[in-house]
Each structure stands twice: as structure tokens, then as C-alpha cells.
Amino acid sequence: MNQPPEYCPYCGTPVTGVETPMLGAVAVETPMVYRCDSCDDYVFYNPTPGGSTAVVDGESLLLVEDFRASGEWKLPAGRIELGESPREGVARELEEETGLSVDPAELTYFYDSSGEPVAEQYMVNVDYAVPRSKTTGTVDAGSDATDARFFTPAEFADSAYSLRESHVDRFGTDSLEWVLEEARRALEE
Numbered sequence: 170m171n172q173p174p175e176y177c178p179y180c181g182t183p184v185t186g187v188e189t190p191m192l193g194a195v196a197v198e199t200p201m202v203y204r205c206d207s208c209d210d211y212v213f214y215n216p217t218p219g220g221s222t223a224v225v226d227g228e229s230l231l232l233v234e235d236f237r238a239s240g241e242w243k244l245p246a247g248r249i250e251l252g253e254s255p256r257e258g259v260a261r262e263l264e265e266e267t268g269l270s271v272d273p274a275e276l277t278y279f280y281d282s283s284g285e286p287v288a289e290q291y292m293v294n295v296d297y298a299v300p301r302s303k304t305t306g307t308v309d310a311g312s313d314a315t316d317a318r319f320f321t322p323a324e325f326a327d328s329a330y331s332l333r334e335s336h337v338d339r340f341g342t343d344s345l346e347w348v349l350e351e352a353r354r355a356l357e358e
């Protein structure tokens with residue numbers, strides 16, 4: 170479950186929360202484990218995994234414009250689907266949103282985070298970097314993106330665009346320069 174369950178998904182009986190110790194960095198008041206007395210089993214309230222890809226071309230990063238909000242840009246990102254590893258998921262999202270293909274094995278981890286982008290819907294994010302030279306294809310926005318292009322941090326700052334709130338929350342900063350530097354550092358190691 171990605172939101173606090175009220176009913177057992179198997180039999181429909183109302184479930185009750187079980188007290189769980191708070192271990193994560195983000196304070197979560199809601200119980201994370203629920204119990205169905207009818208099934209004599211537990212129902213779990215879990216975060217959804219997601220991730221992004223920073224495609225680095227020299228001093229530029231590939232950004233996509235979100236279909237939900239004109240003028241708001243972010244790294245190509247999305248939720249991991251059933252059966253995918255994090256790097257397989259972000260590689261699929263990259264191709265869907267930008268037209269660029271990448272071998273998931275070519276992706277280099279550079280950051281991870283947790284957050285609550287929608288009330289009571291938590292996510293864990295894993296972010297990867299890859300040089301443009303290790304991707305193939307032509308940049309062509311698709312799927313959830315209305316536009317896709319490379320920006321230097323200065324070009325983006327001079328534009329009329331802003332970063333999407335989910336991107337700023339994910340990295341804890343609205344500095345594209347920081348994201349670019351972190352991605353480049355990981356690629357140089």
C-alpha cells in the first residue's frame with residue numbers, strides 16, 4: 170500500500186494500526202504496519218521507489234518540462250515499476266521522456282533521498298548520472314514531458330523557467346549547479 174490502509178486489501182475487513190518504532194530521517198506519525206484480524210495477517214504501508222537520471226553533456230544537464238505544469242522543469246524521473254531495478258526504471262523513464270536510450274549498467278549512482286511529494290504518499294529516490302556520450306538517440310520529448318533540452322545552470326537561470334517543486338524537494342536545493350557538480354563528481358570517480 171502507498172497510502173494508509175483503512176481496509177484489508179484481501180478480505181475488506183477494517184484494519185488497525187500497529188505501533189512501529191520511528192527509524193527513518195523523516196518523522197512519520199502514521200503507523201506503517203496494520204493488522205487484519207480476519208486474515209490474521211499484516212498489511213504494510215510502504216514508500217514508492219523512484220529515481221532520476223542526470224544526463225551530463227559538458228556543462229549542461231538534460232531537463233524535461235513537466236506535462237502537468239508548463240514552464241516547470243526537472244531531471245527525467247519517475248517511479249520504478251514492478252520487476253525493475255532502480256537503474257532499469259530510470260533508464261526506461263529516460264527513454265520515455267527524452268528519447269535517449271542508455272544501458273542501465275552505464276548509470277552511475279550519485280544521490281538518494283526520501284520525501285513525501287503527495288500528502289501521506291512517501292517516496293524513496295535513487296538518482297543516477299551518465300555522460301551524454303554513453304546514451305544513444307536524439308532528444309525528443311515524449312510521455313510525461315512536453316519538452317526536453319540541455320541547459321547549463323546559467324542558461325536555465327536566465328530563462329523564464331523554474332524548477333519543479335518535486336525536483337527541488339528531491340535534491341534539497343534549487344541549484345542546478347549543485348546537481349551538475351554532484352553528477353560530474355560521481356562520473357569522475
Ligand SMILES: [Zn+2]
Nearest residue numbers: 177180205208
Ligand atoms: Zn483480511
